[in-house]
Amino acid sequence: MKYLDEFRDEELAQGILAQIRRVLSRPWVLMEICGGQTHAIKRYGIDQLLPPEIELVHGPGCPVCVTPLEQIDKALAIASRPDVTFTSYGDMLRVPGSGRNLFSVRATGGDVRVVYSPLDAVRIAQTQPGRQVVFFAIGFETTAPANAMAVARAKELGLDNFTVLVSHVRVPPAMRAILESPHNRVQGFLAAGHVCAVMGYWEYPAIAKQYDVPIVVTGFEPVDILRGILHAVRLLESGRADVENAYSRTVTPEGNRPAQALIEKVFMQTDRNWRGIGRIPMSGWSLRPAYADFDAELRFDVAAIAPQESPLCIAGQILQGHRKPLDCPAFGSECRPESPLGATMVSSEGACSAYYQYAGSAAAAGE
Amino acid sequence: MCLGVPGKIIAIYEEEGLKMGRIDFGGVVRESCLDFTPEAQVGDYALIHVGFAISLINEDEAAKTLAILREIVDLDDEIGGHPQEDTVP
Amino acid sequence: MSTNNEATDFQGLVCPAPLLPQDHIEMAHGSGGRLMQGLIRQRFLPAFENSALSAGNDGALVAVTQCGRLVVSTDAHVVSPLFFPGGDIGRLAVCGTVNDVAMMGARPLFLTASFIIEEGLPIETLQMVLASMSAASLEAGVQIVAGDTKVVQKGCADGLFISTTGIGALLVNPDEIGGANARPGDAVLLSGSIGDHGIAVLAARGDLGFEAGVASDVAPLNSLVERTLETSEQVHVMRDPTRGGLATTLNEIAAQSNVGIVIREEAIPVRPAVQAACEMLGFDPLYIANEGKAVVIVAAEDAPAILETMRAHPLGGGAVLIGEVVAEPPGRVLMQTRIGTHRVVDSLSGELLPRIC
Numbered sequence: 001m002k003y004l005d006e007f008r009d010e011e012l013a014q015g016i017l018a019q020i021r022r023v024l025s026r027p028w029v030l031m032e033i034c035g036g037q038t039h040a041i042k043r044y045g046i047d048q049l050l051p052p053e054i055e056l057v058h059g060p061g062c063p064v065c066v067t068p069l070e071q072i073d074k075a076l077a078i079a080s081r082p083d084v085t086f087t088s089y090g091d092m093l094r095v096p097g098s099g100r101n102l103f104s105v106r107a108t109g110g111d112v113r114v115v116y117s118p119l120d121a122v123r124i125a126q127t128q129p130g131r132q133v134v135f136f137a138i139g140f141e142t143t144a145p146a147n148a149m150a151v152a153r154a155k156e157l158g159l160d161n162f163t164v165l166v167s168h169v170r171v172p173p174a175m176r177a178i179l180e181s182p183h184n185r186v187q188g189f190l191a192a193g194h195v196c197a198v199m200g201y202w203e204y205p206a207i208a209k210q211y212d213v214p215i216v217v218t219g220f221e222p223v224d225i226l227r228g229i230l231h232a233v234r235l236l237e238s239g240r241a242d243v244e245n246a247y248s249r250t251v252t253p254e255g256n257r258p259a260q261a262l263i264e265k266v267f268m269q270t271d272r273n274w275r276g277i278g279r280i281p282m283s284g285w286s287l288r289p290a291y292a293d294f295d296a297e298l299r300f301d302v303a304a305i306a307p308q309e310s311p312l313c314i315a316g317q318i319l320q321g322h323r324k325p326l327d328c329p330a331f332g333s334e335c336r337p338e339s340p341l342g343a344t345m346v347s348s349e350g351a352c353s354a355y356y357q358y359a360g361s362a363a364a365a366g367e
Numbered sequence: 368m369c370l371g372v373p374g375k376i377i378a379i380y381e382e383e384g385l386k387m388g389r390i391d392f393g394g395v396v397r398e399s400c401l402d403f404t405p406e407a408q409v410g411d412y413a414l415i416h417v418g419f420a421i422s423l424i425n426e427d428e429a430a431k432t433l434a435i436l437r438e439i440v441d442l443d444d445e446i447g448g449h450p451q452e453d454t455v456p
Numbered sequence: 457m458s459t460n461n462e463a464t465d466f467q468g469l470v471c472p473a474p475l476l477p478q479d480h481i482e483m484a485h486g487s488g489g490r491l492m493q494g495l496i497r498q499r500f501l502p503a504f505e506n507s508a509l510s511a512g513n514d515g516a517l518v519a520v521t522q523c524g525r526l527v528v529s530t531d532a533h534v535v536s537p538l539f540f541p542g543g544d545i546g547r548l549a550v551c552g553t554v555n556d557v558a559m560m561g562a563r564p565l566f567l568t569a570s571f572i573i574e575e576g577l578p579i580e581t582l583q584m585v586l587a588s589m590s591a592a593s594l595e596a597g598v599q600i601v602a603g604d605t606k607v608v609q610k611g612c613a614d615g616l617f618i619s620t621t622g623i624g625a626l627l628v629n630p631d632e633i634g635g636a637n638a639r640p641g642d643a644v645l646l647s648g649s650i651g652d653h654g655i656a657v658l659a660a661r662g663d664l665g666f667e668a669g670v671a672s673d674v675a676p677l678n679s680l681v682e683r684t685l686e687t688s689e690q691v692h693v694m695r696d697p698t699r700g701g702l703a704t705t706l707n708e709i710a711a712q713s714n715v716g717i718v719i720r721e722e723a724i725p726v727r728p729a730v731q732a733a734c735e736m737l738g739f740d741p742l743y744i745a746n747e748g749k750a751v752v753i754v755a756a757e758d759a760p761a762i763l764e765t766m767r768a769h770p771l772g773g774g775a776v777l778i779g780e781v782v783a784e785p786p787g788r789v790l791m792q793t794r795i796g797t798h799r800v801v802d803s804l805s806g807e808l809l810p811r812i813c
Contacts, residue, residue: 001732002392003412003424006433013795015440036369045797063369089417090809103807116737116810117418117665119400142369145403146419156384172450194371197414197422220371222795223436247430248424250371250414259403259421337805358799370738370811392736394729395659397666415736418665 003249008044012098016226017049020233027053028236029185030229031178031321034192035062035169036220038351042358044222054229056184057321058351060277061192062176063139064091065319065343065350068273069307071095071167076105077134078165078300085111085128087121088136095346098308118150125154125162136294142194144168144285145259148266151287151294163296166286169272171195172203173283179211183322188232190218192226193247198257198263204243212241219247266291275343276309276316288322315342318351325355332356371416373424376401376409390415481577486607499579500603503586504593508601516601518566518623525630527562529553530621538581538615540660542652542671543747545618547589551676551747552698553622554596558678559694559750561633561685562624562715567593568602569620574613585616596676598622627685637692638713642781643759645752646765647680648673648774649725650702651744654808655733664810666736670729673748680750680769687765690755697751700804703742705751706789707803714786719779721793738811740800742791743804753781 032038038058041047060066064296084194086102093102093114099167106112111131115121118135125133132304137147147164154162171192178184191204196217204215214235218228228246235242244253263285272284285294297303312330317323325331325344337353344350374390379401381387386401390413397418401407402422404420484491501510508516520526531547543551549569557564569589593600631637652673659668677696685691693713697705702724710717726734726741728744734741748771754762759777766772789801 001375002375002730003429006429006734008794010795011440012433012436015436019439042794043799044795045799046795048797049795091811093406093809094806114663114809116397116666117400119418120665140369142371142416142421145421146400149400149402149419153385193368194369194414194416194421197371227432227436246675249425249432252422252425256403256421258405262403304518340440374736393732394670394727395666395668395732395736397664397736398573 004221007219007223009223012223013049013226016223016230020054020230021051021224023230023234024051025237027055028056028187028191028233029057030188030232031057031059031186032190032218032225033059033061033175034195035065035350037147037190037192037218037225038062038226038354040099040220040222042354045358046222046225050229054233057324058318059178059321060274060319061140061171061195062344062350063143063169064095064346065169065315066169066274066277067095067138067343068275069097069309070223070273070305071165073212073305073307074297074302075165076102077302077305078107078134078296079105079110079112081132081300084132085113085124086134086136087113087115088211089138089206090114091346092136092138094340095343096340111199118146118248119153122150122153122157122159122162123215125159126157126295129161131161132299135161135162135164138167140195141199141263142170142192142197144263145198145256148262151266151291152262154294155291163294164287165296165298167192167272168267169274170283170285172207172268173280174274175207177277177280177283178320179207179213181320181322183320186213186321188213188236189215190228190232191215191253192225193217193219193224196247196251196255198256198259198348200253201243201245201251202253202255208241208243213242214242217243217245217247217251219250274319276313278316310341313342313354317345318344325352328352369416369422371414373412373414376407376411376413379407379409388413388420390420479579481573481575481579481582481607483575483607483609486573486605492605495605499583499586500605503590504603504812506599506601506602508599509603514733516566516568518601520565520625525626527557527560527561527619527624527626528621529556530619531556532617532619534614535657536614537660538585540657541627542656543674544585544588545616546585547592547674548747549618549620550589550592550598552565553620554598554676554678555696555747557622557624558676558681559696560624560626561628561681561691561694562626563682564596564598564622564624564678566623567598567600567620569600569618570604571606572613572617573605573607574615575607575610576652577615582616592676596678597641602808627682633691633694635693635695635712638709638715638717638753638781639692640715640781640783641756642692642753643756644706644717644719644779644781645759645762645766645770646702646724646753646776646778647677647729647750648750649727649733650697650746650749651726651730651741653747654744655730656699659733664737666733668729668733670727670733673746675748675771677748677750677771678767680771683765683769684762687761688754688758690758691752691762692755693751693753695751697746697749699745701741701743701745702751703740703789703801704803709751709753710789711787713781716782716785716787717779717789718782718798719789719791721791723776723778725774725776739808742801743808756780
């Protein structure tokens, strides 16, 4: 496929690696923010290619992983209602709430459906006027415009049977939270290319300066990721806390203005709990009052839900880059992709799942 | 986060006030919303996420990037840098 | 043969209102009564035409001329939609079981088929499925010698479920071919591109709103298997990578044989449209189902001859060497990626869901 295959080229990858080796003089810790990048790093074994001086730690950019438990429990409660058709992106179905997941709701009679696009959920609402159609609007900035569009459409169409359960999160506050942690080890960021496609990267220079940390906007193919690493290492080696764009075919400094405008129209910033990490101020979006009619949390009475997390799971420390999946005693034993304890084992973007899938039980066995 | 896949816009139309398009992902075709890329034209490549174009691929930038990377590789060959052997796990 | 004369041909203590000619399956079609007999006589028997079936007894009496061992395999087939590019549930039900028998190193001879039909299924749909089964069994050279139908209430099935059992005569020595027989040094061959069936069905289902232009590969592989067995006496394992895809099949073999298997990503044929659908949905083609592909593990020296044989067969034109069996690490499948690294390829875990975020 055009614009994918060219960026999976072994020769180019090796060329960039040689450059990385040449500019590298000492160890550096880089964080790839996005789970999609973690997935690609494991899928292509990019970490095996890197010189040992470069350590990649995996960031919190997996929307499925960081969706807070209380939102998942609310989803489970809403999806269990006989009058509800609950629609969701595929990955969310396996995420464990307090004891069960959307699959088990479906198995016990709930009408739970996977959609590819939020507009598909709106269409279901149009064709089933007698049923309450709820869409689980999770995601980072990349997904926010699409989810905002679904809400705006529902309002335009005057749909009274469509609501969204919102659990939106934003990257910059999470970066700040990571950098402010006393345990922080991250010296440079590979910023999430598709988040930046929507938001641009005008917010990043302030973060880079304040925390003295270079930030490189990075894509998702092996050549893109290696290029991002090369840029980050160059900046680190020359002591520059700059922002660079290593994904210029897709990302512009200002981002996608029409998408940002719709986000702004439908959502407002709010504090948000991140699963495993905790509350980060102003790190999420919720619906503006003008769209309250489309808020599933208001339409269905789910306020009293009290979630319970598995005591074994260390997903929170993994998502902040403090620990790695192999540090978890439950990895590969109590916690496996088919019976996950925490969300990082669920999504194929989750660090634990990526380790399990591509390092396999080899990793679990400590080989 | 967010799987974004580049595809070629092969048709543009309006549906209930939304700018929509048919996107060809190398042989697979799906409808996507082009409302966030009002400048999109048939023949452009768009980055599609959950059925929405969130960015148009800048083909000049892509070509430029590949040219730069190609230079790095060629330079490397001239200097005689030898890529190290991978280790098999 | 009776025609539609049930419509007026009633007797006994029943309401004399005439039964109308049906164009949909009703509960009565499974009741064991006249309607069911009519359905069997008019639809099933002509489609599967053979003496063992038309004898109309409780079981089929068949002659097995080859002495030696029989291979028996059974499979239930459910697919939504019932018809998809390249095939339908009928072709799937025949080929799925024929292939399971063939992969044991056997020549499939007879099938039995049981049908669970949802009330309301158009009889024309059933007729088309039966015609497809008939064509597929002709293609495979097998006879459908026994069958059963049940009708369940609307909502209790998804149109039509078909279970088939296959019986075949073993062509090789017992224990010669099996999942536990892969040996270090063996070559791993694949008869063609992967993922066609899974993507064709997913696209046909329409839930995810994409058009793929990919046809299912569903086909009976028994003649390809026989040609392969004629070419080499050193075939150690044959498997058809169906649900769970190539990755899961190779993991099963690695575990059963207690060997490692190393494959090369670049050697594995994937059609561009299948690759594209996988990119779009976040799938890996290694996990997508196939219904007309064979994995053949053979002593390395015989690999070129087998590849030549497979490529000369209409169902093996895309046959390739994808990797080899190694001693270490036992029970694991490794893949050399496009950029030259190695990674573990695990079995499929859970349901394959579109990865969107």
